[in-house]
Amino acid sequence: MDAKPLRVLVIEDNPADARFIREMLREHKGIAFQVEEAGQLSSGLERLANAGADAVLIDLALPDSHGLDTFLRAQSAAPAVPFIVLTGLDDDAVATRAVHSGAQDYLTKGSIDSGALARSIRYAVERKQIEETLRQVVALLDRKNQELDTFTYSVSHDLKEPLRTLEAFSQFLLEDYSDRLDDQGRDYLTKLARASARMKRQIEDLSTLSRIGRQTEPLTRVGMSQIIAEIAEGMRALVEEQGGAIDVEDGLPDVLGDRLRVEQIFANLIGNALKFTSEPPHVQVTVRAVDGTAATFAIRDNGIGIDPQYHGRIFGVFQRLHRREDYDGTGAGLAIVKRAAEALDGRVWVESALGEGATFLVRLPLWQQAVEQPVQEAA
Amino acid sequence: VQEFRPVQLLVAEDNPEDLEILRRALARSGLACDLRVARDGQEAVALLLEDERAVPPPDLVVLDLNMPKLNGLEVLQRIRASGRIALLPVVMLTVSTRDEDVMESYRLGANTYLQKPAEFSQLVRLLEVLGEYWFSMAKRPSLAA
Numbered sequence: 001m002d003a004k005p006l007r008v009l010v011i012e013d014n015p016a017d018a019r020f021i022r023e024m025l026r027e028h029k030g031i032a033f034q035v036e037e038a039g040q041l042s043s044g045l046e047r048l049a050n051a052g053a054d055a056v057l058i059d060l061a062l063p064d065s066h067g068l069d070t071f072l073r074a075q076s077a078a079p080a081v082p083f084i085v086l087t088g089l090d091d092d093a094v095a096t097r098a099v100h101s102g103a104q105d106y107l108t109k110g111s112i113d114s115g116a117l118a119r120s121i122r123y124a125v126e127r128k129q130i131e132e133t134l135r136q137v138v139a140l141l142d143r144k145n146q147e148l149d150t151f152t153y154s155v156s157h158d159l160k161e162p163l164r165t166l167e168a169f170s171q172f173l174l175e176d177y178s179d180r181l182d183d184q185g186r187d188y189l190t191k192l193a194r195a196s197a198r199m200k201r202q203i204e205d206l207s208t209l210s211r212i213g214r215q216t217e218p219l220t221r222v223g224m225s226q227i228i229a230e231i232a233e234g235m236r237a238l239v240e241e242q243g244g245a246i247d248v249e250d251g252l253p254d255v256l257g258d259r260l261r262v263e264q265i266f267a268n269l270i271g272n273a274l275k276f277t278s279e280p281p282h283v284q285v286t287v288r289a290v291d292g293t294a295a296t297f298a299i300r301d302n303g304i305g306i307d308p309q310y311h312g313r314i315f316g317v318f319q320r321l322h323r324r325e326d327y328d329g330t331g332a333g334l335a336i337v338k339r340a341a342e343a344l345d346g347r348v349w350v351e352s353a354l355g356e357g358a359t360f361l362v363r364l365p366l367w368q369q370a371v372e373q374p375v376q377e378a379a
Numbered sequence: 380v381q382e383f384r385p386v387q388l389l390v391a392e393d394n395p396e397d398l399e400i401l402r403r404a405l406a407r408s409g410l411a412c413d414l415r416v417a418r419d420g421q422e423a424v425a426l427l428l429e430d431e432r433a434v435p436p437p438d439l440v441v442l443d444l445n446m447p448k449l450n451g452l453e454v455l456q457r458i459r460a461s462g463r464i465a466l467l468p469v470v471m472l473t474v475s476t477r478d479e480d481v482m483e484s485y486r487l488g489a490n491t492y493l494q495k496p497a498e499f500s501q502l503v504r505l506l507e508v509l510g511e512y513w514f515s516m517a518k519r520p521s522l523a524a
Contacts, residue, residue, distance in 0.1 A: 157476070160474070160497065161474055164495075164497055165397070167497075168396075168400045169396070169400075172403065200497065
């Protein structure tokens, strides 16, 4: 340990308890502590704001604040400082909640000894430093990811411009000169037009993919039964044309998310379920499981199925398992689904074997009155 | 007679291919117009404001957003700040989908903001609609006078 004393702020209104802590820390042989004291939350926070501290010991029952709230207020005032909560003998429940909310430790007054106290403080400081580093790295990664998404978005946007020119002039060529071209010339032009149309779809998918990862919409209640009904209605012509059916379980639970992303997820999955089949498609949308905080939805089809060896790969961007002549598409759909689900704190996976249809599972947070957030903080 | 006069159209567009596409779409749309072209924002301002005496103002100005020297928003700003042509109908025609660009265009007084369609046929349709809009506006007593 370095020679610099650890600066500990004790926010404690009972002078006897405060003195006891101060003496124990002074007695400790291994680590030098410099102890400061405050008798109220307000004076403690003021001191913290002015001079900082390496660690704070905080009593939850203070003249100007009481219970868990004491800790929460202190922590939000100084989020980078490690807190150790001091409690009476019968306060275990509150103290545990404080630890859940970010306190490093809690100590029960009356059963503290010098060694345990010093160790608790030292570990709290170390842990907080690690947490802080981790938090910074996560924030950095998050920022880099956002930058990458923004970059992808603007690149895909810029790529559309020359593509539009390419498309327009191939069309003009076809319109004005096709009578002067032979079959092969016209065939080349058709191939050119088809390739640029495909590139356009890929670019559009890329820009959807980048947009879908940047969760900035407020999270609200999304009515699943309604959204699935709308998607099914939108695909009705396609389903009828193939002589198939989409069955939706009644009363699907509502989720916490945003409409656009939830729609992206289920429209893509149901669209795939209808597409990858050689017989009349039969798609079932059900809820497989509901636990305290999340629901798992299942989209089951009777299509060609997916070999388990490819289950990991299919969620990658522009990954295709079939020749374009067999099943058209850019191969970005499932990547979009995956990113949309992750942006909503959910996930998606598949159960399938070749020839046995596929079931895609989507787990999303359940909507609960208390959980609704006005705005998701953009990192 | 007035309402069958071709629309005097000024288009500010720096990309020659885009301009050619626009010319073709105009021809296809059947919108009767006399087209004048500015190849960047500065040229547009020169045509609109500096030659004010020599050349009568157009009926309608179509501005690209991203142009060298002066961009579309800056040209729009100068039109609105001018005396004689402050009320000229201005259409922004751009590839940008950014909310900021849309809002800034309206804030500076654009009459409408149109996103350049991806398909040529959509561009033709857009110009048809623009023509219909223009003629319906021109028939109003306040403008026809």
